[in-house]
Amino acid sequence: MARSPHRPQRAGRRLSDGRSRAIDSALKRRLEATLGERLYGPVAQRHDTTEIRVAPGDVAAVMRTLHDDPDLRFRLLADICGVDTGTTMQVVYHLWSDTTPDWLRVIAADLDRDDPRVPSITFLWKGAEWGEREAYDMFGIVFEGNRDLRRIYMPPDYTSFPLRKDFLLPDDASRSPGMGVRHMEQARRPADAPAAAPRSAKAG
Amino acid sequence: MTLTRSWSRLTPAGKIVVPLLAIVVALTVALLLGMVTGIVPAITGAVLDTLEANVGIVRFVVAILAVLLFTIPTAFIVGYLELKAIAFMNLRLGPNRVGPWGTLAAAFHGFKILAKEDFTPTGADVPVFTLAPAVVFLAPVLAFLVLPFAPGLFGQDMNIALLYFFAMGGLGVVGLMMAGWSSFNKYSLLGALRAAAQIISYEIPLTLSVVGLILLAGTLSLNQIVLNQQGSFLDWYVWQQPLGFAIFFIAATAEGNRTPFDLTEADSEIVAGFATEYSGMRFGFFYFAEYVNVFLLSALTVVLYFGGWLAPIDIGAVLHQVGLTFDPALDPGSLGLGLLLGILIVPPLAIVALALPFWAFRSGLPFWKALVVGFLLFNVIAAGATLLWAVASFEVVEGLLWFMAKTYVFVAILVWMRATLPRVRIDQLMGFAWKWLLPAALVNLFVTALALIVIDAVKG
């Protein structure tokens, strides 16, 4: 019988049986009750993570609900990142709350690949600013409402988005002016400067 | 044509030696001709007469040359002490490669700095930039001029010596401002402005703390201040002016830009302050000035509060009490056979005594090598002692030793502070000067004045 390519050949004990935690199904019910039709598909739960998907337009409202609702109290933003699935763009948030043992993963799914836009959550977590800047830098996702959305790692005149799946290094090299590091000196010969010998002759 | 061709064939050393030879030959010929015609003796006599007539100027020039020469070993010794003592407190080894226990490390730092490129940044104000290290370096050197090292051993005995000293100390800040402004660098500018603010603020408590002492001494001459403290260590001014001493030492630390007041060159904040753009020997001058300053401020502390060159107790008197007499003007002839024994026994004993610590504290050193070291050391010490004895009186040698010992205690304290304390912030620094040191200095002044009036009234 052909073995599934995804199954380890001599697997040890599995994490999901044995010691792993019980799945927090109460959180699932609470989320379904609070968010209702804003949810974009079913609430998925695996290991220690509960995953919900929302439409990009709903992100601000959903995040505010998750942050402020007294039964949810997701006060701590554990991570914010962009994802390029190859067909669509996503922004993935991870949240933590003292009401549940699970991580909550919120996926703002189905962003337009040509013009990915999503509302910023800096009104709730000002610290998400750099996270959003990084997602913008790497994926070109525009966070509407972030007042400092510029490149953070790559040079300011860089034109590509390196973590996108369609990023190709030769393409990128041809598109970027290669002026990422600002030149300290711009060579220019003033009219009255003495003529210099050609460089190749000197090197020889 | 032939001349240019031969000149271009010379090696670099030859290009130096050949012109020198030519100059020497020309000078010799001129001298011979002068001797024969009788011009030279006449000129020499006139020159000697002029020098004798202007003995004050001659003394000044000689003193400034001596001081300039003296600063070089001083800076090296203080620099080495700092490297080694801070390493000891940091549980490191410190310099240990050049010379025994790395004693030549500081000197080789000097050579290294000489060999480095002297770099002038774009946009710098070149004349000011070049002049600044010299100004910074010359300020402490000029201040050295009035420092009494031993009875009769000083550059100039001015009756306003203390005032002159502070004036020269304040001159250094001009150099720092020049360096900071001309470097065309924002860090340099910040460092220079910090230096100006700090040194001018601390000048006030520094000067005021000494005013109480001046009331007591009745003079501004450093020489006279030392002479006033004659007697045992109980007669030193530190006992009469403890608060004044504390204020003086703290303010002097700030004046010398030493930790915890080294804000002008705070490397973790403004890179190196005014010295950021300097390299090579120009940077070396700043370093030099700093170490000379450390020595100078310690020396002034000793002169003002710790009796300068005076011994803490009169050893001769103590020995006399015990029953021994020690006559510095020793006549070898009176020793008789003892002289022979002394010559035979003392050198070997001294050599072994000098060799023992080397052998004991340096693992892996064979005893004969330690003996060689001991022999060399003994010869150096004996020659030095004999020469000093021949040139100067016993009092001068003794005074110089006491003075140096006391000064290096304070140098060590400054180094210790550097290894221990973090840096204060600029607002804390200024607040400390104006809110604490200045009122304390004023209190010190008024209490001293009041005490003098009361004592006068009681006596009168």
Next chain:
Amino acid sequence: MSTTPQARVRSLDDPELYVETPATIFDAIPPYPPRTEREAEFYSVREGEMLINLGPQHPSTHGVLRVVLKIDGERVVDLDPVLGYLHRGVEKICENSDWHMVVSHCDPLEYIASMFSELVPVMAAEKLLDVEVPRRAEYIRVLACELNRISSHALFMGWLALDLGGLTPILYGFIERDEIVEMLAALTGQKLLFNYMRIGGVNGDLNHEFMSRLGDWMGHAAQRIEDSQTLINENEIFVKRTRGLGVIDRETALRMCLSGPPLRATGIPYDVRRAHPYGVYPELEFEIPTREEGDSYARYQLHLDEIKQSIHIIDQVLHKLPDGPVMAKLPRLLRPRPGRAFAAIESPRGQYAVYAMSDGTDQPFRLRIHDPSYFNLQSVGLLTPGHLIADTMAIMASLDPIMGGVDK
């Protein structure tokens, strides 16, 4: 804006070439129009203000961070951190390497405590593979991580003092770090980047040299760390310079996404080891030290408390260490099922997390690395304005960023 004339100088490379230096190199003002509201606000300099480049080469920026300070005299009006001088694109590299290689690529991120930066991707991969790690391996992981935490904290305390101008404490910090590094070198064969964690366990079992060094060290560790810190704890200048400096309250700390010591210094007991337990931490006893003040001094004190807790944990691990294998049985080529996994641990600097996506191949589809230094460093822009230049260093050092992690 400044109007420095252009200087015409000879080029350093070619003395016969004349070169014009643009005025902007002296001003730190970018040569392009501002792209965002914030950038326009920052780079419009008013009368009396000055922009100054702190870094990328500066003694106290802990690597290659560049901060553009807008200063008014000695007072910092505003600041703009500029990152990317150490950016290596580790996330992209990981997308093109298989799961075993990911560990060694993530290793140099947090190079002061690299046990942590290699543990997280390993944990994420284990969640994706759905494999359980042997208990002995879990205990060894805890042991190695806590040792590394102590060495990192000892160094932090020295750094903070060094940025305040104290020369000595950093070398006292290095005493502990030296001993621990020697210990871990006996265990892993490396001194800085250990490359010890493996998917499914650890690289090797505890050996005799490691255990004997650990035993020696445990005897005097707590006492000596406390001793060496008296040099700064009881130092008036140090306390005056850090107390009440860079105060964060709880709400702001959560809003700024802080984690680790800066967050706990405000009084929030958020420690991933307890908030979202992983490994064998539920079986171990330890407290989460917190402070209420939220200033630089509290952050410093917290590190000392955490060292004590770590020593306590190591003590328990040594007593509870079970026998057994240290690696789960796994195939050479790892092909996790398609899925997403999020793993987070408590590194010395805060919550270190990895969000991994697999598409069924032997390479991660997306590997997001969340470095606490990156998110902690952000609040330097909030804390510093209004303080002096010297305080910038005290605040930045107390947030303890590691540029290897910040720039990824």
